[in-house]
Amino acid sequence: MKISTTEARDIxxxxxxxxxxxxxxxxxxxGQEKAVLISQERYDRLTRAMFTSNEETA
Structure with missing residues (x-):
C-alpha cells in the first residue's frame, strides 16, 4: 500500500x-517513496536475519 504522508496523518x-x-x-x-511501516514482528525477523547473515560471513 502506498500513501502520502499528508493522508497518513489522518489514519x-x-x-x-x-x-x-x-x-x-x-x-x-x-510522489517518491520515503519510508516504510512494517509490523514489529516482521522488523524483528528482518533484524535477526541480518545479524545472522553478518555472523555467518564474519
Missing part, C-alpha cells in the same frame, strides 16, 4: 493495524 492508527496484520505501508512525499 495512522488504521495504518498501524494494517501493518500488524502483515501489510507493508509505503509512505510517499512529493
Amino acid at each position: 495512522l492508527p488504521e495504518l498501524v493495524s494494517k501493518a500488524e496484520q502483515g501489510q507493508t505501508i509505503h509512505f510517499t512525499r512529493y
Whole structure:
C-alpha cells in the first residue's frame, strides 16, 4: 500500500493495524517513496536475519 504522508496523518492508527496484520505501508512525499511501516514482528525477523547473515560471513 502506498500513501502520502499528508493522508497518513489522518489514519495512522488504521495504518498501524494494517501493518500488524502483515501489510507493508509505503509512505510517499512529493510522489517518491520515503519510508516504510512494517509490523514489529516482521522488523524483528528482518533484524535477526541480518545479524545472522553478518555472523555467518564474519
